[in-house]
Amino acid sequence: MKTLRQHLEMLKAANKTLVVPYIMAGDHANGIAGLPETLDFLVTNGASAIEIGLPFSDPVADGPVIELAGIRALKNGTTLTKVIETLKTIKTNVPLVIMSYFNPIYKYGIEKFVNDLKNTPVKGLILPDVPREHENMIAPFLVDTDIALVPLVTLTSTPERQAELVKDAQGFIYAVTVNGVTGAGHDYRADLNQHLAKLAELSDAPVLAGFGVSSIAHVENFRQAVDGVIVGSYIVKGLHEGKTAEMAEFLQKASQI
C-alpha cells in the first residue's frame, strides 16, 4: 500500500481534486458494526482518503454537529479497542487518517496504539491538541511505520510558524480556514484564498483546506488555491439524517471538480 502522501500525490498528478470526508467512528445506525459499510460508501463515491474521528467526551475543537456525533458514538458503546479491532478488518487502497484528541490515545497506550495500527489502512494521524512542541510524545513511535503525522496550520500561525509546521510534512498539510470550531456557518475571510495559496507555496506536500466546507461552491473556490478539501460536519450530519444519495452526489461532484 502507498503512503498517504504517495496516494494523494498520485491523485494530484492525475489532476484530481482531493476530497477527504470525515466521519465519526461508531456514529452509525448499528454502532461500530456500521463502520466498514460507511467506509465502503465513501470509497465508492470517490473519497481520496478518509478521516475517521475517535469519539471523545471533551472535543474542544469541535462544533455541535461533531460533538453530537461523538456523544452518539460513545452512547452506543464505541471504544478505541472496538474501533481498532474493526479497522484491522478493513481492506482498502484508500488511506485512512485517524483524528483524535490526545487523551484517548494516551489512555490506550501510545505504543500499543501505533503497533495495533500497523498492517491496517491507517496511514495518517491528526492530533489537534498535540502542538509541534509536544509531538515527541508520539513521533518516535511512528518512525518505523508508514503513519504520517498531519500538521494543522491555522490562520493565526505566523509565517515562521507555518514554515516550521510544513517542513518535512509527511502526509498532507491541513489548512484550517477559520478561527473557530468545526462546522458550517462561519464566514470565510475575504483574503482566505491568498493566504491558502501562500501556504501552498511553502511546501511540496498536498494542501487540503478544512473547516466549514459544505457546498460544491466552497470546493470550487478552495480548489483555486489548494489541492482539495476536508469535509466533516456536512457529511456527518447528512449521513446521520439518512441523506445518503445527496452525500454520494456531493462527493462525486466534488472529486470531479
Ligand SMILES: O=P(O)(O)OC[C@@H](O)[C@@H](O)c1c[nH]c2ccccc12
Ligand atoms: O466539520 P468541518 O467544519 O467540515 O471541519 C472538518 C472536520 O470536521 C474534521 O477534520 C475534524 C473534526 N474534528 C476536528 C478537530 C480538529 C481538527 C479537525 C477536525
